[in-house]
Amino acid sequence: MPLDAAKTETLVSVRGLSMHFPIYAGIFRRQVGVIKAVDDVSFDIGRGETLGVVGESGCGKSTTGRAVIRLYKPTAGSIFIDGKDISKTEGDALRRLRPSMQMIFQDPQACLNPRMTVGSIIAEPLDEHRRDMSRAERQEKVRALLDQVGMNPDFANRYPHEFSGGQRQRIGIARALALDPKFIVCDEPIAALDVSIQAQVVNLLEDLQDRLGLTYLFISHDLSMVRHIADRVAVMYLGKLVELASRDALYESPRHPYTKALLSAVPTVEKRSVERIILQGDVPSPANPPSGCVFRTRCPMAEARCAAEVPAFRKLADGRGVACHFAA
């Protein structure tokens, strides 16, 4: 089930996506290496579904999100949105695709221009892509969008600094919704917010999904929040997809040793029977990843085979995908 869309038809389909960044050094700025930020990642997202992507900083989850909506030009692989491969689309053709895929950013402070009013921030995508709308229509749309994200439409004339973090994030969401997108990449949308405000924003995202039939790629390092919002969850480590499963399967019985360690490391209020696995050391550099399985340097069950052989991302009996030699 998991690799193929869960609920309905597939909206987003990613196959073998790789995003490599060159490293230049020396006086001639020659390319001396490559950072494999995302390496051979494949997944599907069904229409109206939320796919959560979790992992530690530097694991490539944000790069994946950005590459999927073509903010980067992927090194390899294909990205189908609504059956159309957009991985090699360029220029005007790509620009015409932009309205259907939008992004909500992590830092609501940094992603809003402090010199623009809230109204002009939200209207900017309309100015760019909806020339057919009259000025009055655009203003009406902005007011409707503000209302939709639970803000007073009269706030359109104010500036971002007059709002709190949670409200700014709502403005960012309103802007993302301006062009009636089908697919939204949420890149850590709640990481910069206080706990009591996080719940408000997450509830809003869920309401909008129900009302507008949105499809989300929800990137977060907060595993409890991903469990709350996602239908299926992808776990990434050092640019690789290590496990992809439905929410309940992943949280109840993680199969990849990294997923197990990650889940056991989350401090919770409830006492849990799960044994805490404390990983030693840090994530290796993606410029010089370990041979074989990328997780083997921190893996409690690594053997000689893990250094020699890259584990294939294979499907288990219950339908989940795991990249580990020993998972069953």
Add this chain to the structure above:
Amino acid sequence: MTDQREAASPPVLDVRNLETVFRVRDGQVHAVNGVSFSVREGELLGVVGESGSGKSVTMMSLMGLLPSPPAMVTGGEVLFEGRDVLKMTKQEMRALRGGDIGFVFQDPMTSLNPVFTVGFQIMEPLRVHLGLSKARARERAAELLALVGIPSPGARLDDYPHQFSGGMRQRVMIAIALACDPKVLIADEPTTALDVTIQAQILDLVQKLRTELGMAVIWITHDLGVVAGIADRVMVMYGGQVAEQAPVAELFARPQHPYTRALMQTLPDLGGARKERLLTIAGQPPILRAPPSSCPFAPRCAHVHAKCREANPPVLDRGARHEVACWWTPPQEGRDAA
């Protein structure tokens, strides 16, 4: 265990009715309004609250770390081993900071000086406070790095902060704070900027250090999960006041203050039944232009009644060392019904 310790030792740090005011262009902001708490040897006090609840300002005030102006500590006592820190001279205060009281800040990226080696920065307090020779200080610095779990500590002393990862830098910060065997360690959101697997390593380390060295630890965080895992006692702050204070098991079993209860319900769980919808706390934390004359949580409170808007509730003991500042008493119930 806590009770035995209580009988055995007086508090290392005892804060009474601390008040801090910031003078700003258009008036005053009352950031800390009569906060009282204490920590004993080997005890870990968790301090929880949203941004702006006054948790960091409280800790900065009692160490005299806030720039004045605009900040002014306008009232209260901070007793460290019986001496009032707020009445100390600058020299005495300097001897205390980094000596008997260590401080770890939130951001390991900006708290280390990028132009000095890590070794130099760990040796600095050793040479200033303990007057060690350079060779002896270096030896001790290497021991400290080993203590916080940095591999090949001797060689890494000559590295610069940028050569360390985020988790390693936070360990270096802890090593600096521990350099002079502090009696109290104040850690301000030390793991917030770190990944969960690295956070687990740091939490493990602090648990080990406080049992081995008998340090009192004040751990500021907004993560209730972290507090549940490591603290002996928890203090919940709101609007520059203590909303609730209790031993950790007691607080999570029987939260009394509506704010604490709401905070617990806004969190999604990692296990158990999945909540269909997260509870939210409507509104924003207050900015207090005057000392609160009514309960600062009243505008967001689900159990608000007339009295809450008339008078600020005092902190009262409800038994089992559970102190609450609220006029409302929850019906008798377990955590499940909460």
